[in-house]
Amino acid sequence: MINNTKTRDIVVAALTHATPYIRMYKNKVFVIKAGGEVFENMGTTKTLVEQIAILHQIGIRVVIVHGGGPQSTRLADTLNIETKMIEGRRVTDANMLKVSAMVLNGQINTQILAACRSLSVPAVGISGVDCGLIKASKRTPVKIGDSTVDFGFVGNIDSVDISVLQTQLDSGLVPVISPLSADGDGTLLNINADTVAAEIASALGAEKLILATGAAGILGNVDDPGSIISYVDIEGLQVLRNNGSLKAGMLPKATAIESAIQGGVSRVHMISYKVPNSLLLEIFTNEGTGTLIVKHIEALSAAEQGQD
DSSP, X not given: OOOOHHHHHHHHHHHHHHHHHHHHHTTOEEEEEEOGGGGSSHHHXXXXXXXXXXXXXXXXXXXXXXXXXXXXXXXXXXXXXXXXXETTEEOBOHHHXXXXXXXXXXXXXXXXXXXXXXXXXXXXXXXXXXXXXXXXXXXXOXXXXXXXXXXXXXXXXXXXXXXXXXXXXXXXXXXXXXXXXXXXXXXXXXXXXXXXXXXXXXXXXXXXXXXXXXXXXXXXXXXXXXXXXXXXXXXXXXXXXXXXXXXXXXXXXXXXXXXXXXXXXXXXXXXXXXXXXXXXHHHHOSSOSSEEEESOGGGSOTTTTTOO
8 A cells, every 4th residue: 555645646647647658559569679688687688578568468469579699699609609790790600500599599588488487478489480480591692892791591581471470469478589580491590680570560560669779779979878869760860871870780770670660660669778667668758768760750749759
């Protein structure tokens, strides 16, 4: 029982403020992609899953897609396997593919499911291989600068069959997706998790795609952590790419964001898992905590643009 009047007022105000959002988003699909850094320990894992549990409990249909970059690099180092990154994407030879499978399917997916169980979230682990969820083909060598790069066992997505996800969502489950996939011959392929999340969000007709990373959002100046851009559209994102504000791991994220929006996802959010309750604040307040990306700025309401 709450005896403090001020505390009661805060609780009532919070519920009153959140109610329109709950009504708006009930039964809608949110795809949440979380980078591997979120799952470096069970503490940060549970912090994110606690927020996801709230979304699930109020009727939002949540799909989780996870990465595993830091863990893959660490295991590769332990096994004396060289890690090679080009423009934020991992080159995956046969040995690195084994590392990716161990980390993504064996370690991180299971860790997320364990956190979900502790919070009574009915989650189920799945990869792009399962039930033909993601049909992929091996990426052909590409020209980057003056060099031709073979990314190895890295896949390009050919199609997404969301029927298994629809079945799980209709059953009240939370799919937790590893981005590994396979080609028609059963050859495993590693796919960038941002790319997987964008394609799945588009295929599901998701209301939102939310990228939870270590970055606070998209920065106007890569050297200034305080230069977070509150909102931007596709045209503005291209300007940032052209002027060098998007580098390394942010480049594939920008491409995935553009793909999701062009695929029909109206709102993409980039937030930091390090900010307390960042997921809930991004969804249930106009101010948010990170960067909101839309197709055209005109699509934003006055409140979303911070106008009175």
